Amino acid sequence: MASSSLSVVLLLCLASAVSAQLSSTYYDKSCPSALSKIQAGVAAAVASDRRMAASLLRLHFHDCFVQGCDASVLLNETSVGGNERGAFGNVGSLRGFAVIEQIKKDVEAVCKKPYSNNGPVVSCADILAVAARDSVVALGGPSWEVKLGRRDSTTASVAQANQDLPPPFLDVAGLNASFAGKGFSLTEMVALSGAHTIGMAQCQNFRGRLYNEPNINTTYATKLKLNCPTSGGNTNLAPLDDDTATPPNPDLFNNDFFINLQSEKGLLHSDQVLYNATAPAGATEGIVNGFASSQAAFFSAFASAMVKMANLSPLTGSQGQVRTVCSIPN
Ligand code: HEM
Structure with a gap:
């Protein structure tokens, strides 16, 4: 009796270990065109708006970074424990909700029914993970394999979002603490910051640095000040990476972000702290130098850190649900 209940426990453990694994073939039977649909959706969205x-x-x-990769960020109802869209780092800033919702519709339309009793097949969390990869590739960055099978949360947490999303006024110690809290090394944190090779930031997020910090390139600062005055213009945008590609192509995913840090052209405080040209070299200068001198080294470190990020505490097996609409729980 004791040994049979032990084997039941062992079997259960085994089952949950297996179900906790993501797999690259997860939708091969239920939705074989899911990946190509997501890629097409990203391509269409990026064609009309590169940002x-x-x-x-x-x-x-x-x-x-908030509850793991469970699409909690997409929920827009306070009834489920908070609306992460309203958290400090997200409100008035996060974009792409409608694109994900459209991709979700396009994907479900090509999935094989009657999988899941004719219910939805592909989770919003998986769509986010694949769309992120396809976005980087669309702008010339590295590719990586995205394992699938994440399920969507039924809850969100604005409190956890406020706590866990790193704000741009952090120094290296704060950034390191934030990323170490999710299991990332210092090198991985620097590599992931290289995501700021693309995209834009609002004046209110770099004004403090622009007007108060000495370690900013003068020509660069003069240019930024034109569109980011000392007061007003809070939401005016500047590229996170003053791209040096020839011909100029500010939306290319490359290692210029790190080269720019070396000449004090980091836009955010939290970016420039990774490289201080005058003070004695800290823990991250060597890492920045490595990525600045080798795009291949950056691409490879970025891709593996993204794989790690995409695997942060996913809901699997029978946990959570697959949402019908990404912004509301079923
Ligand atoms: C290291 C800590 C980080 C901080 C403090 C930070 C902070 C910020 C801030 C303040 C913005 C501008 C938001 C706005 O003004 O509306 C931004 C934009 C952006 N961040 Fe980060 N970020 C960090 C790490 C990351 C990571 C790890 C990624 C992805 C792997 C990432 C990807 C982006 C992208 C792509 C944009 C541009 C978005 C757009 O143009 O819509 N960031 N970040």
Whole structure:
């Protein structure tokens, strides 16, 4: 009796270990065209708005850092424990919700029914993870394999979002603490910050640095000040990466972000702190130098850190649900 209940426990453990694994073939039977539909949806969105690639990448990051990659960021009802869209780092800033919702519809339309009793097949969390990868690839960045089978949460947490999403006024110690809290090394944190090679930031998020910090390139600062005055213009945008590609192509995913840090052209305080040209070298200068001198090294570190991010505490097996509409629980 004792040994049979032990084997039941062992079997249960085994089952949950297996179900806790994501797999690259998860939708092969139920929705074989899911990946190509997501890629097409990203391509269409990026064709009409190149910035959307950056927005979709950030959406996935802000999903995974709060309750794991469970699409909690997409919920817009306070009834489920809070609306993460309203958290400090998200409100008035996160973009791409409508694009994800459209992709979700397009994907479900090609899935094989009657999988899941004719219910939805592909989770919003998986769509976010794949769309982030396809966005980076669309702008010339590295690719990586996205394992699938995440399920969607029925809850969100604005409190956790406020606590876990790193704000742009952090120094290296704060950034390191934020990322170490999710299991990332310092090198991985620096690599992931390289996501700021694409996309835009609002004046209110870099004004403090622009007008108060000495370690900003003068020509660069003069240019930024034209569109980010000392007061007003809070939501005016500037590229996170003053791209040096020839011909100029501000939306290319490359390692210029790190090269710019070396000449004090980081837009956010939290970016420039990774490289201080005058003070004795801290823990991150060597990492920045490595990525600045080798795009291949950056691409490879970024891709593996993204795989790690996409695997942050997913809901699997019978946990959570697959939402019908990404903004509301079923
Ligand atoms: C290291 C800590 C980080 C901080 C403090 C930070 C902060 C910010 C801030 C303040 C903005 C501008 C938001 C606005 O003004 O509306 C931004 C934009 C962005 N962030 Fe981060 N971020 C960090 C890490 C990351 C990571 C890890 C990723 C992805 C892997 C990422 C991807 C992006 C992208 C792509 C944008 C541009 C979005 C767009 O143009 O819509 N960030 N980030």
